Amino acid sequence: MLEDDKREEGPKDFPQLRNDTFLRAARGEETEHVPVWCMRQAGRYLTEFREFRAGKDFFETCQSPEACCELTLQPLRRFGFDAAIIFSDILVIPQALGMDVQMVAGKGPTFPEPLKEPEDLQRLTAKVDVGKELGYVFKAITLTRHKIEGKVPLIGFSGAPWTLMSYMIEGGGSNTHSKAKRWLYRHPEASHMLLTMLTDVIVEYLLGQVAAGAQALQVFESHAGILGPVHFNEYSLPYLRDIARRVKDELKEAGQDVPMIVFAKDAHYAVEDLSQSHYDVVGLDWTIDPQSARERTGGKVSLQGNMDPCALYAPKERISDIVKKMLEGFGTRGYIANLGHGVYPDMDPENVGAFVEAVHQHSKQMIKKI
Numbered sequence: 001m002l003e004d005d006k007r008e009e010g011p012k013d014f015p016q017l018r019n020d021t022f023l024r025a026a027r028g029e030e031t032e033h034v035p036v037w038c039m040r041q042a043g044r045y046l047t048e049f050r051e052f053r054a055g056k057d058f059f060e061t062c063q064s065p066e067a068c069c070e071l072t073l074q075p076l077r078r079f080g081f082d083a084a085i086i087f088s089d090i091l092v093i094p095q096a097l098g099m100d101v102q103m104v105a106g107k108g109p110t111f112p113e114p115l116k117e118p119e120d121l122q123r124l125t126a127k128v129d130v131g132k133e134l135g136y137v138f139k140a141i142t143l144t145r146h147k148i149e150g151k152v153p154l155i156g157f158s159g160a161p162w163t164l165m166s167y168m169i170e171g172g173g174s175n176t177h178s179k180a181k182r183w184l185y186r187h188p189e190a191s192h193m194l195l196t197m198l199t200d201v202i203v204e205y206l207l208g209q210v211a212a213g214a215q216a217l218q219v220f221e222s223h224a225g226i227l228g229p230v231h232f233n234e235y236s237l238p239y240l241r242d243i244a245r246r247v248k249d250e251l252k253e254a255g256q257d258v259p260m261i262v263f264a265k266d267a268h269y270a271v272e273d274l275s276q277s278h279y280d281v282v283g284l285d286w287t288i289d290p291q292s293a294r295e296r297t298g299g300k301v302s303l304q305g306n307m308d309p310c311a312l313y314a315p316k317e318r319i320s321d322i323v324k325k326m327l328e329g330f331g332t333r334g335y336i337a338n339l340g341h342g343v344y345p346d347m348d349p350e351n352v353g354a355f356v357e358a359v360h361q362h363s364k365q366m367i368k369k370i
């Protein structure tokens, strides 16, 4: 028995999925309730997360499949989320390209040697062996798919090329992203070269996650908002499209259909384009009105979002009212409830629970009336 326990389980014979509302909503199919999950649902707002992470290096935690599995499962033990997202970080890709990234307490991710000029692209690994460099993420996904016992689907993810490029040049978080935007104005060719390199790795990385057991994929373009429409159309959208098209084509050939979500934060000007970019779901931040997002995307895609994360500071009854209005705006079909960005670390977990319950309760009633 002990031998059996120790044996590594591969990406096959996964337990049967018992709650597929999230996958059905992503495909625009009917559901009994609106599915809900939260970006950053595994995070510091949970005491068990803080206890588990205490004293451990962030990226060492990311490299441990057992730790990632535990952190992914923690929020599911508390709340009735309809999906889980693998615990990892978008910055594992710059690491795979050979860059040093550290998580500095109180400061966030830090690159000691960011890219400064186009010559610095030569420092990046030209042909990344994704299986070797990021195999630990694939292992975490496979392990978690087994341990989740079919309770809910598991989402894999990646940062989008522009967002990763901006971190690699800024060397960390930034308000203006002026160093990265300087490249767009001054070194357009080198910028496209870097974005292409990232796109190639991201495509392989996402396909590897599906092979390992991911049942949906989300691409985070968290820094879309700093680009205006012109730069978004040149430096973000073509790469987002390319990623979805290449991943979908490859999966189709293997007879697989894995829903893909694009979340381009603050890119409200691009909602129409994003709804025609080969993704099944467009994730929205809270700066866009649900009904107008529906109208502008014309029922071509499912939508995900978009309650202001700060609305979770409101009393529970107020959260329930806000959720009801949000559901009325989006409608219950082809809709996945979420926040417009991640859960903040100082959030009361009880209010996250109230959000999840409100989505389920109100949507069940609304669907019954249809």
Ligand SMILES: Cc1c2[nH]c(c1CCC(=O)O)Cc1[nH]c(c(CCC(=O)O)c1C)Cc1[nH]c(c(CCC(=O)O)c1C)Cc1[nH]c(c(CCC(=O)O)c1C)C2
Binding pocket: 038, 039, 040, 041, 042, 043, 044, 053, 058, 085, 086, 087, 088, 089, 090, 091, 103, 108, 109, 157, 172, 173, 174, 220, 222, 342
């Ligand atoms: C919980 C966490 C993560 N990353 C970081 C933290 C906090 C630090 C800690 O726990 O020690 C540092 C961590 N990692 C990053 C940041 C932002 C830094 C900044 O720009 O200021 C921080 C604090 C970079 C990052 N990392 C991520 C994004 C995209 C989403 C978003 O826009 O927030 C971004 C931009 C993705 C991410 N990151 C993480 C997940 C896990 C799954 C879940 O959501 O439950 C995911 C999906 C995990």
